[in-house]
Amino acid sequence: MNDKFTPNIIGFLCNWCSYTGADLAGTSRMKIPPSLKTIRVMCSGRIDPLFVLESFIKGADGVMMMGCHPGDCHYQKGNYNARRRYVMLNSIFDTLGLEKKRIGLWWVSASEATRFAKVTNEYTKEIEKLGPNPTSKEIFL
Amino acid sequence: MSNNQKETKNYPNKGKSLPVEKSIKDTVFNIFKKALEENIFDALLIPAKVPDTDAYSWILLQDESLFDIADPLPPVMTVQGGRALSSFSKNGELGLKIAALLRPCEARAVIELFKLHQVDLDNMTLITIDCPGAMPLADYMNDPKKIADSFKKISEKWEISESLRPACQNCHRFSLMDGTGPDLHIGLLGENNKVTLIANSPEGNDLLEKLGFESKDSLDKWKTEKEKLVKEKTKKRESFLKEWQEKTKNPDGFFNELNKCINCHNCMNACPICYCQQCYFDSQMINFKPEIYLKKSREKGALRFPLNTMLFHIGRMSHMVLSCVACGACEDACPVSIPVGRLFSMVGDKTQKQFDYVPGLNREDPLPLQIFKEDEFCEVETPNECEEKATEEVK
Amino acid sequence: MAKAIKIKKNVEEGLFDFLKSLLEKEKINGVFTLKKMDDNGAISYSLITSPDEFKDAVPLYPFMPVNAGKALSSFTLLGKTEEPIAAVLRPCELRAFVELVKRAQGDLENFLIISPTCGGVLSLNLMGDKNQEKIVSQYWTSVQKAEISPDTRETCQFCENFLPINADITVAALGNKDLDKEFILFLNSPKGEEFAKHAEGSAVSEEIETKEINEFRKKREELREKFFKETGKEGEGLKSLINIFAPCLGCHGCSHVCPICYCVLCDFDAKTHEYHSASLSLDLKNKGGLKVPTGNLLFHLGRMTHMAVSCVNCGMCSDVCPVNIPVATVFSKVGSSLQKVFNYFPGKDIEEPAPQGTYKEEEFKTIGEQ
Numbered sequence: 001m002n003d004k005f006t007p008n009i010i011g012f013l014c015n016w017c018s019y020t021g022a023d024l025a026g027t028s029r030m031k032i033p034p035s036l037k038t039i040r041v042m043c044s045g046r047i048d049p050l051f052v053l054e055s056f057i058k059g060a061d062g063v064m065m066m067g068c069h070p071g072d073c074h075y076q077k078g079n080y081n082a083r084r085r086y087v088m089l090n091s092i093f094d095t096l097g098l099e100k101k102r103i104g105l106w107w108v109s110a111s112e113a114t115r116f117a118k119v120t121n122e123y124t125k126e127i128e129k130l131g132p133n134p135t136s137k138e139i140f141l
Numbered sequence: 142m143s144n145n146q147k148e149t150k151n152y153p154n155k156g157k158s159l160p161v162e163k164s165i166k167d168t169v170f171n172i173f174k175k176a177l178e179e180n181i182f183d184a185l186l187i188p189a190k191v192p193d194t195d196a197y198s199w200i201l202l203q204d205e206s207l208f209d210i211a212d213p214l215p216p217v218m219t220v221q222g223g224r225a226l227s228s229f230s231k232n233g234e235l236g237l238k239i240a241a242l243l244r245p246c247e248a249r250a251v252i253e254l255f256k257l258h259q260v261d262l263d264n265m266t267l268i269t270i271d272c273p274g275a276m277p278l279a280d281y282m283n284d285p286k287k288i289a290d291s292f293k294k295i296s297e298k299w300e301i302s303e304s305l306r307p308a309c310q311n312c313h314r315f316s317l318m319d320g321t322g323p324d325l326h327i328g329l330l331g332e333n334n335k336v337t338l339i340a341n342s343p344e345g346n347d348l349l350e351k352l353g354f355e356s357k358d359s360l361d362k363w364k365t366e367k368e369k370l371v372k373e374k375t376k377k378r379e380s381f382l383k384e385w386q387e388k389t390k391n392p393d394g395f396f397n398e399l400n401k402c403i404n405c406h407n408c409m410n411a412c413p414i415c416y417c418q419q420c421y422f423d424s425q426m427i428n429f430k431p432e433i434y435l436k437k438s439r440e441k442g443a444l445r446f447p448l449n450t451m452l453f454h455i456g457r458m459s460h461m462v463l464s465c466v467a468c469g470a471c472e473d474a475c476p477v478s479i480p481v482g483r484l485f486s487m488v489g490d491k492t493q494k495q496f497d498y499v500p501g502l503n504r505e506d507p508l509p510l511q512i513f514k515e516d517e518f519c520e521v522e523t524p525n526e527c528e529e530k531a532t533e534e535v536k
Numbered sequence: 537m538a539k540a541i542k543i544k545k546n547v548e549e550g551l552f553d554f555l556k557s558l559l560e561k562e563k564i565n566g567v568f569t570l571k572k573m574d575d576n577g578a579i580s581y582s583l584i585t586s587p588d589e590f591k592d593a594v595p596l597y598p599f600m601p602v603n604a605g606k607a608l609s610s611f612t613l614l615g616k617t618e619e620p621i622a623a624v625l626r627p628c629e630l631r632a633f634v635e636l637v638k639r640a641q642g643d644l645e646n647f648l649i650i651s652p653t654c655g656g657v658l659s660l661n662l663m664g665d666k667n668q669e670k671i672v673s674q675y676w677t678s679v680q681k682a683e684i685s686p687d688t689r690e691t692c693q694f695c696e697n698f699l700p701i702n703a704d705i706t707v708a709a710l711g712n713k714d715l716d717k718e719f720i721l722f723l724n725s726p727k728g729e730e731f732a733k734h735a736e737g738s739a740v741s742e743e744i745e746t747k748e749i750n751e752f753r754k755k756r757e758e759l760r761e762k763f764f765k766e767t768g769k770e771g772e773g774l775k776s777l778i779n780i781f782a783p784c785l786g787c788h789g790c791s792h793v794c795p796i797c798y799c800v801l802c803d804f805d806a807k808t809h810e811y812h813s814a815s816l817s818l819d820l821k822n823k824g825g826l827k828v829p830t831g832n833l834l835f836h837l838g839r840m841t842h843m844a845v846s847c848v849n850c851g852m853c854s855d856v857c858p859v860n861i862p863v864a865t866v867f868s869k870v871g872s873s874l875q876k877v878f879n880y881f882p883g884k885d886i887e888e889p890a891p892q893g894t895y896k897e898e899e900f901k902t903i904g905e906q
């Protein structure tokens with residue numbers, strides 16, 4: 001295949017910060033990579049680690065968890081829980097030798113449209129370098 | 142899910158014989174390849190060896206390159222085929238035409254699951270194959286190469302070997318039965334170097350027609366060989382039943398077999414018939430306060446843990462044994478080598494005979510506990526009156 | 537200096553007599569311990585309330601037919617026991633019980649907890665083996681010499697936490713050369729001291745950490761490194777994981793016997809994780825084939841996110857696996873990484889919340905800010 005690899009990236013965005021930030025980036029006509037498919041959750045604390053795992057196993061090339069900066073969560077502490085869950089997933093991936101770059105966590109506030117555009121673009125580049133997730137073609141999962 | 146009523150009851154007199162050139166596997170695969178190429182079905186459910194390992198698992202095969210790892214008769218039964226088929230079809234609306242190549246006991250489980258609304262047979266072609274048995278899973282996992290080799294020898298000779306799984310040694314339903322089970326059967330017995338395709342339903346007929354095969358060849362040789370082996374294995378089964386009925390004549394004999402049970406429920410989870418999402422015996426229905434357990438313990442001096450181990454087995458039997466297809470999946474999954482498959486198959490045999498029911502034989506036979514006749518089982522209810530009635534009838 | 541008494545009897549016999557006398561004198565109303573089920577080697581946990589039934593008790597028999605922590609949780613799930621009960625369990629079983637109590641799945645109150653310095657347990661597939669007695673006696677020889685018995689579970693062979701935590705009484709067995717003549721009970725709590733008055737022992741001053749124990753720990757640490765290196769090889773990631781779990785039947789026996797997996801209906805047995813036939817066409821189009829039942833890897837990785845941080849390394853899951861997958865070694869390896877990251881010791885402190893249920897504002901500060 002000569003086609004340029006366009007990754008499939010799933011983003012779980014918290015409603016109050018990251019999703020609003022993404023919205024602002026859109027209305028400000030910033031360039032957001034087409035590879036990103038967003039799923040809105042009320043709070044990053046709603047991101048069940050299984051959402052991330054399932055995306056990974058079903059072939060997503062990258063998974064972004066996004067929420068409000070620590071201290072800014074609209075439900076006070078959801079993002080602290082999210083952070084622990086990410087740390088856990090990261091450690092599991094690390095221990096088992098899975099590609100841990102395929103999952104990540106970023107804090108993006110409602111006003112940080114530029115940051116949203118920056119991190120999504122950077123992450124897309126990183127995943128492009130990494131290539132397709134082998135799970136997308138794997139039969140025996 | 143609609144009710145797939147089938148008309149055929151007696152299996153046909155003619156079939157299609159195909160010469161074996163390279164190997165049986167090759168001949169069988171060529172048929173499937175053709176069917177896939179001509180879109181007669183879209184995918185095939187078949188066992189395959191996981192690359193770079195000794196493990197087998199089920200795959201839905203669409204890409205022909207996967208035939209390289211597929212195996213119609215692997216040395217072990219990993220997941221019971223009924224379970225595999227139900228796992229992707231129970232929610233219906235497959236949108237694809239699928240053929241499933243199963244061992245006969247697996248296909249019988251599928252028929253039972255069909256009656257329990259746990260599979261969708263609307264777009265499904267069930268294909269069975271004469272089955273030489275399978276090896277115990279634990280033996281295979283301990284020494285895959287050796288066990289695979291001996292399986293090869295055993296299956297070539299259709300030997301009722303002691304190294305086969307006990308369920309397979311005692312299995313007399315290893316081939317096509319006279320009922321509305323599978324759509325197509327692949328006969329391996331009979332003539333050497335021939336594979337015989339036998340249509341067992343209008344769908345099966347259709348499939349052969351589409352493949353361009355005419356069912357014109359005589360089945361006599363296959364039938365003779367098959368009946369011979371059925372007879373031999375029926376005898377084997379009867380002696381097994383006798384031996385185990387003797388062993389478990391009193392309840393203690395039965396319960397002693399379960400002394401090692403660690404109540405892990407592997408048997409239930411491997412059983413194709415036990416489909417419940419939440420097993421009653423895993424539920425909160427059977428939790429009590431500590432004082433109740435202490436009371437129970439005082440009644441006998443001691444109370445076994447895990448709790449409810451015996452209740453689990455007896456209860457599970459009452460839930461499913463009428464549909465037990467004697468596949469032995471439970472016994473394969475037991476980590477402490479309890480002959481749980483033999484126990485269930487023995488009880489199943491007796492209970493099924495009482496209801497004159499053969500699980501998996503006919504799609505249209507209702508499950509015995511879903512129907513009743515008003516005048517049945519009077520011998521159980523009121524034995525005395527029953528005798529009187531019987532004598533009157535004779536007069 | 538730890539409080540301790542020496543009993544001049546064979547360790548198995550001495551513990552048996554002690555428990556029996558507690559039961560006879562009605563100091564306790566029941567003993568939760570291992571019991572012989574028949575003459576064919578079947579062993580099972582039992583709550584024994586009558587001194588007559590106690591004759592078949594084998595408190596230190598090296599089998600773990602079920603993790604006793606799980607069994608005690610099923611006993612006290614709906615409330616604490618009002619009557620005093622002695623329970624003999626191994627260190628990892630005790631840690632499991634503590635984890636369960638922490639999760640409101642049981643109650644430690646009114647238990648007298650007795651636990652041995654542990655040489656491990658035999659693999660369950662040896663239960664009922666024709667050489668069972670011989671294997672068990674070889675096991676005791678290795679306990680005596682503080683050597684690693686090759687017949688014990690893989691997880692036992694690399695278990696570093698073989699000294700009980702939270703036990704009222706510790707039975708010192710490991711590395712005791714005179715095991716068949718005398719042994720020591722360490723009394724770790726006032727409750728332990730109180731009950732030990734009924735044992736025929738004399739006060740001694742000893743330390744639980746001996747030279748033998750230390751050397752034993754070192755041997756196990758070495759094995760731990762070896763086993764971890766062999767499992768789930770770094771870098772090979774996905775492929776290695778697929779190969780390890782390739783024979784998996786999806787029987788979920790591993791989660792069923794896991795003491796930390798206490799859910800009545802496991803998430804992975806629930807409707808949520810059923811395969812949707814609607815996605816079949818797409819999956820086949822993308823991959824050309826599909827293993828069924830699906831969801832194998834999601835189950836194992838998902839289960840890890842649910843419980844591995846609390847894994848007590850008891851090895852039940854490996855022993856129950858019908859296809860010899862080293863489940864426990866994989867989970868233990870992941871568990872020990874997670875425990876390091878969250879600085880958590882499962883089963884140590886009942887007051888310490890499990891890592892998933894808590895957080896600190898000050899931790900992992902750089903994460904998310906890149």
Ligand code: SF4
Binds near residue numbers: 485
């Ligand atoms: S009880 Fe055992 S032998 Fe019977 S159908 Fe279930 S798994 Fe097969």
Ligand code: SF4
Binds near residue numbers: 405406407471477478
């Ligand atoms: S698989 Fe074996 S040990 Fe487990 S519950 Fe069934 S009979 Fe008991």
Ligand code: SF4
Binds near residue numbers: 656
């Ligand atoms: S894991 Fe450790 S504490 Fe548990 S039985 Fe084995 S050696 Fe003993």
Ligand code: SF4
Binds near residue numbers: 796797802803
């Ligand atoms: S895997 Fe998760 S949901 Fe399943 S029993 Fe364990 S903790 Fe519960």
Ligand code: SF4
Binds near residue numbers: 787789790
């Ligand atoms: S016990 Fe073994 S076969 Fe069963 S689900 Fe666990 S890993 Fe798979």
Ligand code: FES
Binds near residue numbers: 014017018043044073
């Ligand atoms: S609301 Fe944004 S992380 Fe909780």
